[in-house]
């Protein structure tokens with residue numbers, strides 16, 4: 015039988031969500047275009063609350079997020095091959111605008127529960143993962159206790175991320191919102207034994223202890239020169255706590271990730287004059303985000319690539335420098351890369367101090383291996399990836415402790431999922447059953463060519479975030495470098511957002527096949543064509559649909575027996591199709607998609623009814 | 626109606642033609658016609674045809690009369706020359722322009738009211754004279770711009786939106802053009818770009834009077850039951866006799882067809898019109914056979930579409946008049962007024 019395309023079920027959870035590329039890519043699924051529109055309207059507090067609900071730390075994330083949403087942003091795709099360099103909307107920095115200009119929103123936050131539900135939850139570690147669990151569960155009446163080895167809450171947000179990227183006041187504020195929900199925070203309390211903790215009869219335990227161990231580099235000279243060699247994350251923590259306040263004039267930072275970038279930039283601010291990053295891989299493959307690399311280069315830090323560290327050189331116990339082997343990348347048939355020596359003589363770089371930022375590891379010395387909690391061969395807990403439940407039913411993991419070092423937004427996303435699992439677990443409901451997200455669709459039509467949303471597509475290139483002058487920024491490690499967008503610039507940047515959540519909705523039975531939508535569509539998204547097998551149909555559309563990660567929206571039931579196939583890939587959500595459609599077969603409808611968090615919405619139907 | 630301009634962003638893979646232009650470079654201002662009007666699809670087809678032929682926009686003159694159809698030249702080829710004449714008078718303006726500068730490509734766009742009602746006389750003479758042009762009528766059977774009165778092409782017996790029956794005989798402009806000597810005559814439907822775009826390309830490359838009658842539903846006043854110009858009616862009564870491919874000089878011909886199924890017409894400029902037959906008994910090289918076929922099918926309620934007739938050895942008005950190869954508007958005063966001796970010589974030749 016001939017293969018046919020299935021008409022799209024726009025009611026299916028996920029179909030329209032996937033069209034909102036940024037929201038789909040965000041681990042916590044923040045409704046991005048929704049808050050960007052609110053910012054454009056000057057409703058910063060509303061924009062903040064949309065964020066706060068989804069990602070818990072808008073002010074922190076607006077400065078530090080790894081922003082998986084941005085590479086996913088449609089704007090980057092639609093600007094390809096035209097104009098200047100294609101770039102996504104500055105989603106992350108717009109989030110910061112919401113936080114900076116929100117005013118006092120405390121009235122709008124949930125209140126500490128007045129009636130407790132009698133359930134006790136222990137969170138180990140006070141980082142973003144645990145704090146998210148606490149925020150989701152405390153207002154529901156859970157008694158949440160957070161044990162933290164350090165003196166203050168925040169985890170690596172507090173101890174690792176340098177102050178010139180994230181002022182302490184922002185951490186205090188957003189961590190405070192959570193602790194104020196009547197969370198029992200136990201500072202300076204390192205949990206030394208999970209077995210012992212379990213003995214206290216908690217209804218559930220959440221492990222959010224992070225990936226606390228920095229990898230070292232065991233090459234000749236490491237022992238002898240150890241006084242001048244530091245493991246990156248330990249050194250950053252010491253800087254953060256004020257134990258380290260200066261560094262030698264010549265500093266080498268080893269590693270190509272974000273930790274290396276924070277190390278080198280911190281060193282520049284603590285007296286390092288000749289600071290360089292030396293990395294094994296090529297510049298392009300470095301793990302650090304492109305913007306982190308740019309920032310480092312902007313601060314006068316050279317990044318030297320394809321150098322494999324061979325030895326620390328020293329004289330009388332004093333570090334004198336490091337030697338490196340020069341390598342190049344060679345790719346085999348399957349495209350796998352290996353670094354092979356070029357045969358050039360080794361290079362020596364003199365220096366006074368070395369910061370080793372070559373990776374981070376998990377460590378669970380405080381979890382006994384005989385309590386029924388299984389670990390895999392890499393020493394990681396065996397978990398169900400969606401529920402984050404360990405093999406010990408009442409114990410859940412999240413953040414860096416769960417699946418290895420990631421970032422804040424993943425820690426938050428894990429926190430939400432774990433909170434759902436804990437809520438269901440404590441109510442005796444099956445943890446594996448997950449609540450669907452909430453979605454509604456509202457037509458944006460106001461008149462013949464009037465929409466509730468602003469459908470004009472601006473041609474602007476991405477706006478840059480203003481920076482503090484370099485000479486001032488480098489003087490003080492607590493000076494925030496980025497000044498952030500002001501509301502005017504934020505408005506301009508917000509205009510670049512395409513409103514991907516305002517969906518094109520097609521009703522086949524209204525269509526008279528006049529081609530008006532096909533003719534007007536600036537991106538050649540729409541084709542009326544014979545039905546067929548997907549790959550073959552994709553190839554013969556007005557503009558072939560070459561991005562398989564983006565769906566085809568298929569409408570069937572047309573009078574001519576053809577199908578309507580719309581490639582979602584580069585649709586501008588401009589509404590031109592709906593404006594030119596004589597019958598209203600196209601409509602622009604705003605989809606609002608929100609994840610369901612712990613609480614009545616995540617529980618079984620019977621329980622919801624009873625509540 | 627749309628207030629906003631069409632966004633300038635285009636598909637990242639949008640191809641460029643030999644001149645480096647994308648299709649979007651051949652667009653015009655955003656249309657102010659009713660949403661769903663067939664005329665907008667014809668504009669899109671003209672844009673596509675000009676892009677595919679890699680025509681330099683400044684080498685085109687678009688001329689029109691009055692009507693929704695005649696407004697459309699604003700919506701395509703914004704870098705071309707344009708002239709919006711009075712009602713029904715586009716052909717004379719086009720003829721004059723063509724005589725003055727034979728180097729441009731002339732594209733006349735008109736409506737059924739503009740050409741078959743008020744402008745029928747002008748229509749007849751521009752065809753008779755064989756002016757080198759592409760003449761497109763966007764035929765909706767009504768005066769769209771003045772709110773839907775029957776035009777002279779409306780079929781006898783068809784019903785207006787308010788139920789009135791048309792008692793006058795309808796004019797078939799394609800038959801008229803055939804009878805009046807047009808050397809390229811086609812008919813198509815705004816809803817079938819696969820057919821329409823090549824027909825326009827063929828007309829633009831044809832070195833004589835080329836006429837295309839394009840049925841183009843008026844969504845506002847003539848898209849109801851009882852109309853013979855509605856999307857549904859045209860779709861169910863459309864009988865295409867052939868499919869055209871226009872092969873420009875530079876492209877090599879590779880595809881193989883069964884003998885007899887394909888007819889090839891080589892034009893003056895070296896381009897080839899390749900016709901794939903859909904109706905076995907259709908012969909597009911005979912004017913008389915074409916007229917009788919079209920009228921015969923019409924008697925059965927069918928609308929014949931395709932390239933109805935093409936004369937491979939077409940000539941045009943300049944050839945008949947023996948004008949110089951250089952455009953008249955490029956001649957200087959000396960050539961245009963060669964002096965009394967020349968006049969004397971000319972007068973003598975007439976004695």
Ligand SMILES: Cc1cc2nc3c(=O)[nH]c(=O)nc-3n(C[C@H](O)[C@H](O)[C@H](O)COP(=O)(O)OP(=O)(O)OC[C@H]3O[C@@H](n4cnc5c(N)ncnc54)[C@H](O)[C@@H]3O)c2cc1C
Pocket residue numbers: 078079080138139140141142143144161162163164168169170171174175203204205206222223224225226247250272273276380412413414415419420421422423425
């Ligand atoms: C230098 C550096 C820069 C970074 N920059 C960014 C950035 O810009 N953006 C970003 O998104 N991510 C960044 N990250 C990663 C990010 O900080 C982490 O992914 C995130 O903090 C993980 O959150 P978590 O809650 O899982 O654990 P953590 O934040 O690591 O918190 C774990 C907490 O648990 C405590 N703890 C551990 N064991 C115990 C125990 N047994 N008992 C009690 N307490 C315990 C620790 O003291 C710690 O406070 C960076 C990381 C580093 C190292």
Ligand SMILES: Cc1ncc(C[n+]2csc(CCOP(=O)(O)OP(=O)(O)O)c2C)c(N)n1
Pocket residue numbers: 691692693694695712735736737738739740743763765767768769770771776
């Ligand atoms: C001399 C003159 N007579 C009458 C009119 C009124 N008028 C304007 S458009 C039109 C008919 C147009 O019909 P058609 O050419 O079919 O164009 P359509 O709007 O249907 O595309 C008429 C009669 C006019 N503008 N000028």
Ligand code: SF4
Pocket residue numbers: 518534535536537538539540580584585586587588589590591592
């Ligand atoms: S909204 Fe409609 S017209 Fe605009 S790009 Fe998307 S499909 Fe095309």
Ligand code: SF4
Pocket residue numbers: 524525526527528529530531532591594595596597598599600661
């Ligand atoms: S404009 Fe509307 S009626 Fe016309 S083809 Fe598109 S969806 Fe169908």
Ligand code: SF4
Pocket residue numbers: 657658659661662663664693694765769770842843844845846
């Ligand atoms: S009145 Fe008819 S012909 Fe004129 S724009 Fe509207 S639909 Fe088109």
Ligand SMILES: [Mg+2]
Pocket residue numbers: 692694736737738763764765766767768769776
């Ligand atoms: Mg008309």
